[in-house]
Amino acid sequence: MKSAVENISPSRVKITVEMPFADLQPSLDSAYARIGAQVNIPGFRKGKIPTRIIDQRVGRGAVLEEAVNDAIPSGLAQALIENEIVQLGRPEVDVTTLDEEAGLVFTAELDVRPEFALPKFSELKVVVDNAEVTADQVEEQLTGLRGRFGALIEVSRAAKDGDVLLVNLSGDHDGQEVEELAATAFSYELGSDDMVPGFDDAVRGAKADEVRHFLFTPAAGQWTDKAITVEVTVTAVRERELPAADDQFAQLASEFDTIGELREDVRTRLGRVRLIEQAYQARYLTHDALMEAVKIDLPERTIQDEIDSHFDDGHGDDAHRTEFETNTRSSLKSRLILDKIAETEDLQVNDAELSQWLVQEAQRYNMAPDQFADQLVQSGQVQGAVSEVRRAKALAHVLESVAVVDKSGNKIDLESVLRGDQSDEDFDTEFDADSDEENFEADE
Numbered sequence: 001m002k003s004a005v006e007n008i009s010p011s012r013v014k015i016t017v018e019m020p021f022a023d024l025q026p027s028l029d030s031a032y033a034r035i036g037a038q039v040n041i042p043g044f045r046k047g048k049i050p051t052r053i054i055d056q057r058v059g060r061g062a063v064l065e066e067a068v069n070d071a072i073p074s075g076l077a078q079a080l081i082e083n084e085i086v087q088l089g090r091p092e093v094d095v096t097t098l099d100e101e102a103g104l105v106f107t108a109e110l111d112v113r114p115e116f117a118l119p120k121f122s123e124l125k126v127v128v129d130n131a132e133v134t135a136d137q138v139e140e141q142l143t144g145l146r147g148r149f150g151a152l153i154e155v156s157r158a159a160k161d162g163d164v165l166l167v168n169l170s171g172d173h174d175g176q177e178v179e180e181l182a183a184t185a186f187s188y189e190l191g192s193d194d195m196v197p198g199f200d201d202a203v204r205g206a207k208a209d210e211v212r213h214f215l216f217t218p219a220a221g222q223w224t225d226k227a228i229t230v231e232v233t234v235t236a237v238r239e240r241e242l243p244a245a246d247d248q249f250a251q252l253a254s255e256f257d258t259i260g261e262l263r264e265d266v267r268t269r270l271g272r273v274r275l276i277e278q279a280y281q282a283r284y285l286t287h288d289a290l291m292e293a294v295k296i297d298l299p300e301r302t303i304q305d306e307i308d309s310h311f312d313d314g315h316g317d318d319a320h321r322t323e324f325e326t327n328t329r330s331s332l333k334s335r336l337i338l339d340k341i342a343e344t345e346d347l348q349v350n351d352a353e354l355s356q357w358l359v360q361e362a363q364r365y366n367m368a369p370d371q372f373a374d375q376l377v378q379s380g381q382v383q384g385a386v387s388e389v390r391r392a393k394a395l396a397h398v399l400e401s402v403a404v405v406d407k408s409g410n411k412i413d414l415e416s417v418l419r420g421d422q423s424d425e426d427f428d429t430e431f432d433a434d435s436d437e438e439n440f441e442a443d444e
Contacts, residue, residue, distance in 0.1 A: 001017065001018065001019050001020070001023060001075060001078060001079070002017070002018045003015055003016065003017045003018070003078075003079035003082060003083060004016045005083050005085070008109065009297070010114040010115065010297040011088070011111055011112060011113070011114040011297050011298060011299035011300075012109065012110070012111050012112065012299060012301065013085065013109070013110065013112050014107055014108070014109045015076065015080075015083070015085075015107065015108045015109075015110070016105070016106075016107050017075050017076060017079050017104075017105070017106055017107075017108070018103065018104075018105050019071065019075050019103050019104040019105075020103045021099075021100050021101070021102075021103040021104070022103075023071070023075075023103070023104075024067055024068075024071050024103070024104060027067040027068070027070040027071040028063065028067045030070055031063050031064075031066035031067040031070060032051050032054055032063060033047070034066065035054055035058055035063060035066065036048070036049040036054060039054070039057065039058060041057055064098060068095060068098060068106075071104060072093055072095075072106055072108075075104075075106075076091060076093075076108050079108075085112050085113075086112055086113035086339075087110055087111075087112055088110070088111040088112055088113055088299050088302045088332075089110055089111030089299060089301055089302035089305060090110070090305065091108040091110035092109045092110065093106055093107070093108045094106060094108075111299035111301050111302040113336055113339075113340075114296055114297050114298075114299070114336075116294055116295065116296045116297075116336075116340070117294070118294065118337070118340060118341060118344065119290070119293040119294065121398045121400075121401035121402060122401045122402075122403070124286065124290070124293065124398070124401075124402045124403065125402065125403040125404075125405070126282055126285035126286055126288075126289055126403075126404055126405075127285070127404075127405055127406065127407055128278045128281045128282050128404060128405070128406055128407070128412065129277075129278065129281060129406065129407060130406045130407050130408055130410075131271065131274035131275050131277070131278050131406065132274070133267050133270045133271050133274060137270055138263055138266050138267050138270065141266050141269075141270060142245060142262070142263065142266055143242070145253055145266075146242040146243055146245060146249065146253075147240055147242060149242075149243050149249070149252065149253055150240040150241055150242040150243060151240070151241045152164055152238040152239070152240060152241075153238060153239055153240075153241050154208070154236050154237065154238050155237050155238065155239050156207065156208065156237075157207070157237065158205045158206065158207050158237075159190050159203060159204060159205060159206050159207070159234065159237045160190065160191075160204070160205075161190050161191030161200075161204070162189070162190065162191055162239070162240065163189070163190050163237055163238060163239050163240075164187060164188070164189050164190075164238045164239075164240065165187070165188050165189075165190055165203065165206075165234055165236065165237055165238070166185055166186070166187055166234070166235045166236040166238070167183075167186050167188060167203070167232050167233060167234050167235060168183065168184050168185065168186070168232070168233040168235060169181055169182065169183040169184075169186055169230070169231070169232055169233075170182050170230070170231045171216070171228045171229065171230050171231075172228065172229045172231070173223060173226050173227065173228045173229070178223060178228050180221075180222075180223075181196070181216075181228065181230060185235070190203065190204060191204075196216050196230070197216060198214045198215070198216055198230070199214070199216075199230070199232070201214070202214035202230070202232060203232050203234060206232075206234045206237075207234065207237060208234060208235065208236050208237050209233075209234070209235065210233075210234050211232070211233050211234075212231075212232045212234070213229060213230065213231050213232070214229075214230050214232075215227050215228065215229060215230070216228045216230050245259055246259055247259050249262075250262040278404075278406065278412055279412075279414050282399060282402070282404045282412065282414060283395065283396075283399055286395065286398055286399050286402050287334070287395055289402070290337055290395075290398065291330070291333060291334065291337070294333075294337050296333055296336060296337075298329060298332060298333060299332075302332070303325070303328055303329060303332065306328050307321070307324060307325055307328060310324055311324075334391075335391065338390075338391035338394040338395060339387070339390075339391065339394075341394040341395075341397065341398060342390045342391065342393065342394040345394070345397055347390055347393045347394055347397060348390075349386050349389045349390050349393070353389050354385065354386060354389055357385060357388065357389045358373050358376075358385070361385075399414065400414075400415075
């Protein structure tokens with residue numbers, strides 16, 4: 001087999017593939033077998049029909065067409081490998097020659113990964129927020145800890161944020177009860193915004209035994225876009241009575257003897273959290289720095305095909321279309337960059353890393369890991385999962401070389417920050433595989 005490549009643009013090529021007729025023999029054999037198993041010819045059993053009979057009854061042309069349809073994908077795949085081309089879009093194939101002397105000649109025009117240069121990772125610099133812990137933040141954490149040891153005292157005043165209400169709840173739409181909104185003796189902290197939209201505003205200021213109503217229109221589910229009248233009966237208003245922040249409380253709530261020691265421990269723990277936040281902020285910013293530093297001529301046909309496919313049902317307005325196109329371009333560019341880094345640095349995904357990713361993703365979808373893995377296999381998305389983990393490893397690899405400083409100019413040692421009390425193995429598994437929130441690639 002011979003192949004030739006013509007560059008149409010930096011991200012699109014035309015490949016001409018020439019296959020001797022002898023190379024088509026495996027595809028011809030497969031074509032005869034498939035056709036022979038499908039047709040009924042008197043005097044012959046299915047699958048036992050001679051090829052000359054199939055040529056007479058079905059036609060040699062139909063067999064050749066079947067064989068060509070089988071041979072083109074494998075021939076194109078081989079040509080891509082030989083020419084070190086990474087395919088992106090769906091190919092437009094044209095058969096120019098097909099006969100037993102000249103063989104098969106076809107052309108395929110398709111979008112490919114363009115050539116582009118990667119920056120020197122050590123020359124990238126990102127600036128993260130300072131890892132400062134304020135006295136107010138320490139007191140906020142301490143107050144939360146005191147709340148866990150506090151008592152709930154009923155009061156006769158109007159409810160305010162921070163109070164814990166006891167309520168009965170019901171929903172109604174045109175006389176029909178909404179079971180999803182039925183609750184009795186439900187405990188709720190006002191101001192937490194954990195209920196349906198409008199709930200907190202409706203009951204704020206209510207006293208015990210007072211009934212409040214508000215309208216709620218669900219955006220999803222059985223009652224989508226239907227106005228539901230919600231009735232809330234406040235049966236009790238309770239405020240938290242917190243224990244004093246003293247040495248006695250420190251001994252009750254911790255292993256420390258004094259409140260000063262407990263405060264210092266809270267500050268230390270918050271400091272570690274801030275350092276971890278710095279590290280993950282550095283990860284996001286490193287991705288942004290890569291996106292800014294790398295210039296790529298994106299394949300317009302592939303982008304347009306994805307946009308057309310997304311909007312083929314007619315949904316969405318111009319603003320939605322513009323947003324989707326922007327995200328599509330960003331996601332594609334990110335995939336191209338991270339894939340090239342992974343290839344250049346020869347980064348591989350081992351079984352442990354893939355298993356860790358499966359466990360994390362399964363938790364996101366409230367599924368058992370085995371069930372999630374089975375779905376990946378059935379949908380043919382295992383390679384996509386491997387690619388996600390590999391791209392996350394590529395970004396983590398770049399982060400090892402990037403200069404990270406805080407807004408005060410202090411250099412951040414991510415290695416010591418993130419490893420902390422964790423083992424190397426725990427850190428690598430967590431940090432390399434945790435890419436789902438960022439969604440640097442949009443395989444879906």
